[in-house]
Amino acid sequence: MLMEHSVNNPSRIPEESLGPSDWPALRRLGHRMLDDMFAYLQGLRQRAAWQPVPEAVAAELEQLLPLDPMPEEDVYRQFQRTILPYPLGNIHPRFWGWVMGGGTPLTMLAEMLAAGMNPNMANASHATALVELQVLKWLKALLGMPPEAGGILVSGGSVANLTALAVARTAGAGFDVRQEGLAMGGRRLTLYGSTEMHSSIQRAVEVLGLGNQALRRIPVDSRYQIRLDGLSQAIEADLADGCQPLAVIGNAGTVNTGAIDPLGQLADIAAEYGLWFHVDGAFGALANLVPELQPKLAGLERADSLAFDLHKWPYLPFEAGCTLVRDREIHRRTFVVRPDYLESDERGVAAGPVWFSDYGIQLSRGFRALKVWMAFKSYGVHKLSRLIAQNVAQAHYLSDQIERLPSLELLAPAPLNIVCFRYNPGITSSEKLNRLNHELLLRLQESGAAVLSSTMLEGRYALRCAITNHRSRREDFDLLIRQVVMIGNQLVEQGWTAGAADA
Ligand SMILES: *Cc1c(COP(=O)(O)O)cnc(C)c1O
Numbered sequence: 077m078l079m080e081h082s083v084n085n086p087s088r089i090p091e092e093s094l095g096p097s098d099w100p101a102l103r104r105l106g107h108r109m110l111d112d113m114f115a116y117l118q119g120l121r122q123r124a125a126w127q128p129v130p131e132a133v134a135a136e137l138e139q140l141l142p143l144d145p146m147p148e149e150d151v152y153r154q155f156q157r158t159i160l161p162y163p164l165g166n167i168h169p170r171f172w173g174w175v176m177g178g179g180t181p182l183t184m185l186a187e188m189l190a191a192g193m194n195p196n197m198a199n200a201s202h203a204t205a206l207v208e209l210q211v212l213k214w215l216k217a218l219l220g221m222p223p224e225a226g227g228i229l230v231s232g233g234s235v236a237n238l239t240a241l242a243v244a245r246t247a248g249a250g251f252d253v254r255q256e257g258l259a260m261g262g263r264r265l266t267l268y269g270s271t272e273m274h275s276s277i278q279r280a281v282e283v284l285g286l287g288n289q290a291l292r293r294i295p296v297d298s299r300y301q302i303r304l305d306g307l308s309q310a311i312e313a314d315l316a317d318g319c320q321p322l323a324v325i326g327n328a329g330t331v332n333t334g335a336i337d338p339l340g341q342l343a344d345i346a347a348e349y350g351l352w353f354h355v356d357g358a359f360g361a362l363a364n365l366v367p368e369l370q371p372k373l374a375g376l377e378r379a380d381s382l383a384f385d386l387h388k389w390p391y392l393p394f395e396a397g398c399t400l401v402r403d404r405e406i407h408r409r410t411f412v413v414r415p416d417y418l419e420s421d422e423r424g425v426a427a428g429p430v431w432f433s434d435y436g437i438q439l440s441r442g443f444r445a446l447k448v449w450m451a452f453k454s455y456g457v458h459k460l461s462r463l464i465a466q467n468v469a470q471a472h473y474l475s476d477q478i479e480r481l482p483s484l485e486l487l488a489p490a491p492l493n494i495v496c497f498r499y500n501p502g503i504t505s506s507e508k509l510n511r512l513n514h515e516l517l518l519r520l521q522e523s524g525a526a527v528l529s530s531t532m533l534e535g536r537y538a539l540r541c542a543i544t545n546h547r548s549r550r551e552d553f554d555l556l557i558r559q560v561v562m563i564g565n566q567l568v569e570q571g572w573t574a575g576a577a578d579a
Contacts, residue, residue, distance in 0.1 A: 170548065
């Protein structure tokens with residue numbers, strides 16, 4: 077299938093590169109792409125929040141490996157026809173599923189500039205690395221970490237949690253866990269967080285070899301905050317059993333309901349037992365940018381490590397997350413490996429104050445720092461803070477509307493930006509309500525009017541609205557409510573509450 081090349085006799089064929097053969101043509105195409113993309117972003121509100129990929133289009137996206145070049149214009153036309161119209165929808169003003177940001181037009185340009193420069197952010201004697209050091213310093217200041225703390229930009233919250241918990245393992249194992257592996261210890265290392273912890277914490281402890289069973293899931297109270305008595309009891313029980321408690325994990329904004337654990341009290345308990353205190357603040361930590369919300373996060377500044385995203389609340393394009401570690405030395409000690417081919421120098425290209433590869437699991441790394449830098453410079457903290465506050469106010473607005481309507485039921489307190497509710501025309505069967513609301517969610521998504529996702533709260537199926545969307549307006553939530561009630565009423569008319577649709 078593959079063509080024979082003249083590896084042994086290269087002089088027989090002209091040399092080539094992947095640069096365009098026709099610069100003016102690519103430049104024209106690039107300008108058109110930019111114009112098209114701006115028009116697309118400007119017209120988002122006129123589009124459906126989501127639409128399924130038609131079968132014919134899906135079939136077109138399954139093609140043979142291209143062996144020969146296709147004109148760039150044609151490739152772009154295929155993108156426009158088969159890919160661009162059928163996205164996940166998270167940049168739409170009425171997308172509130174899971175927890176997703178939508179990016180911004182300016183940071184789209186930042187991504188282009190970063191890709192154009194295409195530096196490798198493994199080490200740091202370059203202006204691009206100084207940009208990452210700069211944004212890390214800003215983020216530390218915003219989230220209550222000292223300027224000398226360790227930090228690194230990563231792909232997202234999951235890797236940020238993994239990175240932080242790897243440091244916790246180094247710090248608390250009591251032996252050289254990197255050298256010896258976990259088998260050395262003999263005692264099970266245990267970690268503690270609430271039942272509302274994000275699944276990425278489980279994945280992190282599994283990947284780190286600590287085992288899912290080592291993750292003690294402490295019950296929550298009616299506000300979905302960790303129960304402190306339960307936490308102390310679990311630690312005491314483990315100590316009595318010969319386990320070795322390692323870390324307490326606090327949630328700053330749980331994924332289900334946006335609950336914030338009492339971080340100050342968690343820090344106290346961690347200190348009392350000499351444990352690492354990690355905070356998963358994927359989106360919630362960013363609420364610290366809003367002065368009115370800071371009291372809810374009191375204690376965040378006492379975290380040994382903090383994981384958060386920049387592609388949720390400060391609305392940056394995927395991917396961007398961050399790990400901060402109070403003790404830079406232990407952070408570095410967790411990851412540093414310097415083979416001969418990665419020696420740093422006093423001068424020259426391999427000099428510089430820091431090698432980012434010493435602080436995480438990646439060696440080659442992209443320039444995601446640029447979009448963070450451009451966003452903070454262009455928007456300023458005050459505007460980002462106002463937008464986060466606006467999202468929280470929208471969640472309150474939505475909760476109020478839900479509470480005012482007899483056919484809607486709020487299923488959990490909404491302290492931050494997540495509202496869990498259901499349509500309930502006055503039925504008592506929990507099973508019927510769950511089925512009804514599941515169907516309602518699917519019809520809402522398929523209508524293209526808005527996207528919510530779902531969760532289960534104490535056996536109750538909840539429509540879940542997570543607002544990390546700078547494009548949403550209050551009228552969008554009015555539309556959501558109208559649409560939910562309309563679809564709910566339709567389902568009642570179609571017999572979904574009577575059991576007619578049970579089969
Ligand atoms: C989204 C989220 C994560 C995972 O972050 P990713 O960026 O999706 O990897 C972790 N914790 C919480 C609370 C989250 O909301």
